[in-house]
Amino acid sequence: MTGPGTAPVPPSKGGRWIQHWDPENETFWKETGEKVARRNLFFSVLSEHIGFSIWTLWSVLVLFMGPEYGLTPADKFMLTSMVTLVGAVVRVPYTFAVAIFGGRNWTIISAALLLIPTCAAFAVMEPGTSFSTFLLVGLLAGIGGGNFASSMTNINAFFPLRKKGWALGLNAGGGNIGVPVIQLAALAIIGAGGGPRVLLGIYIPLILVAAVMAALFMDNLENVKNDTGAAKDAARDAHTWIMSFLYIGTFGSFIGYSFAFGQVLQNQFGRTPLEAAYVTFIGPLLGSLIRPLGGWLADKYGGAKISLWNYVGMGAATAILIGASMEKSLALFTAAFVVLFVLSGLGNGSTFKMIPGIFQNKALARGLEGEAAAAYGRRLSGASMGLIGAVGALGGVGINLAFRQSFLSYGSGTGAFVAFLAFYAVCFVVTWAVYLRRTAPRVPVTTATSEAKPQLSYAEV
Structure with a gap:
C-alpha cells in the first residue's frame, strides 16, 4: 500500500514510462521511490563512466x-583540443535531451552513439593515416563528453x-573515474x-553492455518536461556566467590536464609511452x-569559502610546476601536477555545490519561502547546470591550446603554466568579490549570494 499522495511505481524492468513520481513524499520514497532511483543511478553511472572514457580516449591514443x-607535439595538442571542444559543446543539447526522449531512452541512445567514435578509431588507428582523418575521428569522440550533462539532468529528477x-x-x-580507468587500461596494454x-576492442563490447543494461533496467519519468523558459532565464542571469567562469578554473583544469598530462611528460621530459602511462592515471x-x-566541505563550510581557498592551492601548485619545469625536475613536476589534479577535483565539488545555493538565495530575496523557494531554485539551478558544465569544459580546450602554443x-609547457597561474588568481578575485566580500548595509539582499549562509537549505541537502 502507498501513502497519501502516492501512486505505485511500475515494476519497470523493461523501461516503461513512470507516470507518477513524487520523491519528496516520505511514504512514496521509502516504499518504492528509493529502490527505483538507486537502480537508475547505478546504470546511469555505468553509461556516463564509459562516456567519459570515450571522450578522453585520445588522451591515451596519442x-x-x-x-x-x-x-608533431603541436598536432597532438590540437587533436585533443578539438575533442575537448566537441565534448563541451554537445553538453548543451544533451542537457535537454532527457526531457525530449526520456531518461532511459536517451541513455540507450547516447550509449549506443559511443560505438561510432570507437569503431571509427579502430578503423583508422595505424601509421600512414592523415592528420585530418585523425582529427575528424577525434571530433566524433567528443560526443562522450555530453553524457555527463544528460546523466546529471536525469538523476537530478529521480532524487x-x-x-x-x-x-x-x-x-x-563515477563518470569522472572513466578518465583514469581508460588510462589504466592503456597502461596495462602498453x-x-x-x-x-586492443584498447578499442575492449571498449566496443562494454558500450554494448551499457546500452543493453540501460534498456533493461532504467526508466523514463513522465513528469520531466522540457522547460525552455528556465533555460532562457538561466542564460539571462549573471550568476550563471560567473559560475561558468569559475567552473572553467576547476573542471576545465581537470579535463584539460587529463588530456595533456601524458603529452607533457613525453614532450618535455622525454618519457616513453609506458613511462608516461605509469603516472598519468594517478591525477x-x-x-x-x-x-x-x-x-561535503561546501555543505559544511560554504562552497564559496572552499572554492576561494582551493584557488589559492591551485595557484601555489602551479607556481611549483613553473619552478619544476624550469629546473627540469621530473619528480617535483609530477608530484605538483598530481596535487593540482586533486585540487581541481575538490574545486569541482565545491563550485558545483554553490549553484543551487545561489539560486535558492535569489528565491529568498524575492520573498519566496518553503517549497516555492525550493521550486524556484531547482528550476533555475537545473537549467544553469547544463550551461555551466558546457562552458566549464571549454577550459580544457584552452589548456590544450595553451600547451600547444607554449611548446x-x-x-x-612553462609559458602555459604562467597563464594558468594568472587565471587562478582571477578566479580567486572573482569568488571573493562576488560571493564573499562584505557589502554595506544599504546594498539590497539580492546582491548578497554568499554560499556560506546557513539559510541556504537547498545547498545543504
Missing part, C-alpha cells in the same frame, strides 16, 4: 602514436532535495606489448575520488 605516425547532493556527487564522480586497437583518479569531498614558442 601516447601510442610514435614517430611513425608523423604527428528528493535531501538526497540530491549525494546522488549527483556519486553520479559525477605494458603487455599491445597496440591501440585523474584522485581528482575524481575527491570530488564528493569537495561537495611551439618555448619548447616546454
Whole structure:
C-alpha cells in the first residue's frame, strides 16, 4: 500500500514510462521511490563512466602514436583540443535531451552513439593515416563528453532535495573515474606489448553492455518536461556566467590536464609511452575520488569559502610546476601536477555545490519561502547546470591550446603554466568579490549570494 499522495511505481524492468513520481513524499520514497532511483543511478553511472572514457580516449591514443605516425607535439595538442571542444559543446543539447526522449531512452541512445567514435578509431588507428582523418575521428569522440550533462539532468529528477547532493556527487564522480580507468587500461596494454586497437576492442563490447543494461533496467519519468523558459532565464542571469567562469578554473583544469598530462611528460621530459602511462592515471583518479569531498566541505563550510581557498592551492601548485619545469625536475613536476589534479577535483565539488545555493538565495530575496523557494531554485539551478558544465569544459580546450602554443614558442609547457597561474588568481578575485566580500548595509539582499549562509537549505541537502 502507498501513502497519501502516492501512486505505485511500475515494476519497470523493461523501461516503461513512470507516470507518477513524487520523491519528496516520505511514504512514496521509502516504499518504492528509493529502490527505483538507486537502480537508475547505478546504470546511469555505468553509461556516463564509459562516456567519459570515450571522450578522453585520445588522451591515451596519442601516447601510442610514435614517430611513425608523423604527428608533431603541436598536432597532438590540437587533436585533443578539438575533442575537448566537441565534448563541451554537445553538453548543451544533451542537457535537454532527457526531457525530449526520456531518461532511459536517451541513455540507450547516447550509449549506443559511443560505438561510432570507437569503431571509427579502430578503423583508422595505424601509421600512414592523415592528420585530418585523425582529427575528424577525434571530433566524433567528443560526443562522450555530453553524457555527463544528460546523466546529471536525469538523476537530478529521480532524487528528493535531501538526497540530491549525494546522488549527483556519486553520479559525477563515477563518470569522472572513466578518465583514469581508460588510462589504466592503456597502461596495462602498453605494458603487455599491445597496440591501440586492443584498447578499442575492449571498449566496443562494454558500450554494448551499457546500452543493453540501460534498456533493461532504467526508466523514463513522465513528469520531466522540457522547460525552455528556465533555460532562457538561466542564460539571462549573471550568476550563471560567473559560475561558468569559475567552473572553467576547476573542471576545465581537470579535463584539460587529463588530456595533456601524458603529452607533457613525453614532450618535455622525454618519457616513453609506458613511462608516461605509469603516472598519468594517478591525477585523474584522485581528482575524481575527491570530488564528493569537495561537495561535503561546501555543505559544511560554504562552497564559496572552499572554492576561494582551493584557488589559492591551485595557484601555489602551479607556481611549483613553473619552478619544476624550469629546473627540469621530473619528480617535483609530477608530484605538483598530481596535487593540482586533486585540487581541481575538490574545486569541482565545491563550485558545483554553490549553484543551487545561489539560486535558492535569489528565491529568498524575492520573498519566496518553503517549497516555492525550493521550486524556484531547482528550476533555475537545473537549467544553469547544463550551461555551466558546457562552458566549464571549454577550459580544457584552452589548456590544450595553451600547451600547444607554449611548446611551439618555448619548447616546454612553462609559458602555459604562467597563464594558468594568472587565471587562478582571477578566479580567486572573482569568488571573493562576488560571493564573499562584505557589502554595506544599504546594498539590497539580492546582491548578497554568499554560499556560506546557513539559510541556504537547498545547498545543504
